[in-house]
Amino acid sequence: MRKLLETYTTMEQTGQGPVSRGILxxxxxxxxxxxxxxxFLERLGATDLAAQIHAEAGQDPxxxxxxxWLDHPATQTWAPGHNTMQLAHTLGLRTLDSETDLQREILVTMLMSxxxxxxxSLDEFESALHIRRNIVQAARRTTLAFDTNAAERPQDCWTYDEDRGFTLLPGVPLIEALIxxxxxxxxxxLYSFSCYRATEYVTLLGIAQELARSNTELFERLQEVWRQRAIMSEEFHTVFLREQGSLEQPVPPLYYVPGDRVWFRNxxxxxxxxxxxxxxWVMYLGGGLFTNFWKQHQPYTLTRKCVEIYHWRHGLYKDEQGESQIDEVRIEPLIEATLANPDELAQVMARMTRWREPRGVYTEAGGCMDTTREFARWVRPGTSDMPIPRT
Known part of the structure; x- marks a missing residue:
């Protein structure tokens, strides 16, 4: 029985380019x-991909x-250099209209990981597909009011406490409240949110919907926790998410799977x-698009997101309290002007598509591209590694 990564290491050493390690x-x-x-093929409705999907048994510690995994020729044809931004278009998938096509985009991108x-287990993989699909569908319907200082929630669903955050009112279902x-x-x-908190709510909704379907005991625990206190920020990441890639071993810059949580650094x-x-903070919707939580029907392309962040520097001012603020109205014409000028756009994108630098480091060498992706932990009974606290 071959070692699990032996085949892939050999391919890299022989110069066949980036390879797909796929799923285990x-x-x-x-x-x-x-x-x-x-x-696997039958259960996921992918028998038509039988010629492109390979399997090998192996062992590791x-x-x-x-x-x-998806074979190398297919990966290079459908997503050259692991650039998945045009995958849906290349495969002719209508992911806005078809849940089946959306799931196909998710499946293929994961198989070329x-x-x-x-x-x-295969059950756990299937749940991962469902969670990503749920997140994309919820994110497409999400529109919020951007505000880093205020926070609002429907008063018939939530109550607020400074120490516990927004918690569910008695008898209010979690999924209904999130929607x-x-x-x-x-x-x-519209309710006021920061972009970070917005990604938490959309991710939580996608996870909760799958837990309600496949692990009701864990779903009830999740719901009961939110009646006592909110799980937020670093704890949210620890409890619900895992991370792919690192500063030392970055994920390819244009490799995104629908349902990924992604950060673009200023x-x-x-x-x-x-x-x-x-x-x-955004969610990847597939089809080369990222969430725009403030304008639901105007999702971001990678280019527009990078250009917008670049021009934040030109909207900087100090308010009456001496606090730094960004005038987003002032920079709107600057964004449009850059997008309309090919030479200027090329210069801005060359700068912004560099890897981001470590926390606290700012030099001319740094860009806004993150080296990692975040997505949900396992959720199935017996295999879940989601440490939801017990109340």
């Missing part, structure tokens, strides 16, 4: 590799497993001092 399914018992592959994604808070087509109004030290403009 553990817990397959005595099933043959071909049986695992066949069940964590035990045995079967690795499945350059770092490898580990799952304790009403983030989706104005349901609530009829590389300008002065304007990054303005509260809420240190960077921009």
């Amino acid at each position: 399914l553990r817990g397959q018992g005595t099933q043959s590799t071909e049986s695992v592959r066949r069940v 964590q035990g045995q497993g079967v690795r499945l 350059p770092t490898g994604l580990d799952f304790p 009403k808070t983030t989706q104005p087509e349901v609530s009829g109004r 590389p300008d030290e002065a304007s990054a001092d303005a509260c809420g403009f240190e960077g921009s």
Whole structure:
């Protein structure tokens, strides 16, 4: 039985370029590799991709497993250099209209993962697909009012305490409250959020919807926690998310999976001092688009997001209290002018698409591209690694 990464290391050493490590399914018992592959394809509605999806059994310090990946020719044709931004268009997927097509985009991008994604079972992988799909669908419907100082929630769903944050009122279902808070087509109004908190609510909704379907015991624990206190910020990351990539081993810059939580850093030290403009937290929607929580029907392309962040420096001013602020109205014509000028746009993008620098470091070498992606932990009974506190 070959070592799990042996094939991929060999391909890299022979100069075949970036390779797809794909996904690793553990817990397959005595099933043959071909049986695992066949069940995988059938269960995920991907039998038409049988020629492009390969499988190999192997072993590592964590035990045995079967690795499945999209072959190198398909990866290079559909997403050259692991650039998944045009994948949906290349495959002719109508992800806005079809849940099946959205799930196909998620599946294919995960199967070409350059770092490898580990799952304790096929059930767990299926839940990961569902959570990402839920997040994208919820994010598309989300519109909020940007405000780093104020925070509002529907008063018939939430109550606020300085120490506990926004907690559910007795008898209010968590999923219903999250939908009403983030989706104005349901609530009829916009509520104030920072972009960071917005990504938390959208991610939490996607996870809660899957827990309600596949792990009701953990869902009830989650809901009960939110009746006692909110899980926020660093604790939210620790409890609900895992991270792919690092500063030392970055994810390819244009490799995104629908449902990823992504950060774009503001590389300008002065304007990054303005509260809420240190960077921009978004969700990747697929099809080359990122969330615009403030203008639902105008999602960001990578180019527009980078140009907007670049021009934050030109909207910097001090308010009456001497605090740094950004005048977003002032920079709107600057953004449009840059987008309309190919030479200027090329210069701005060359600067902004560099890797971001470490926290607290600002030099001319730094850009706004993060080296990591964030996504949900495991959720299934018996294999979940989501440490939701017990109340």
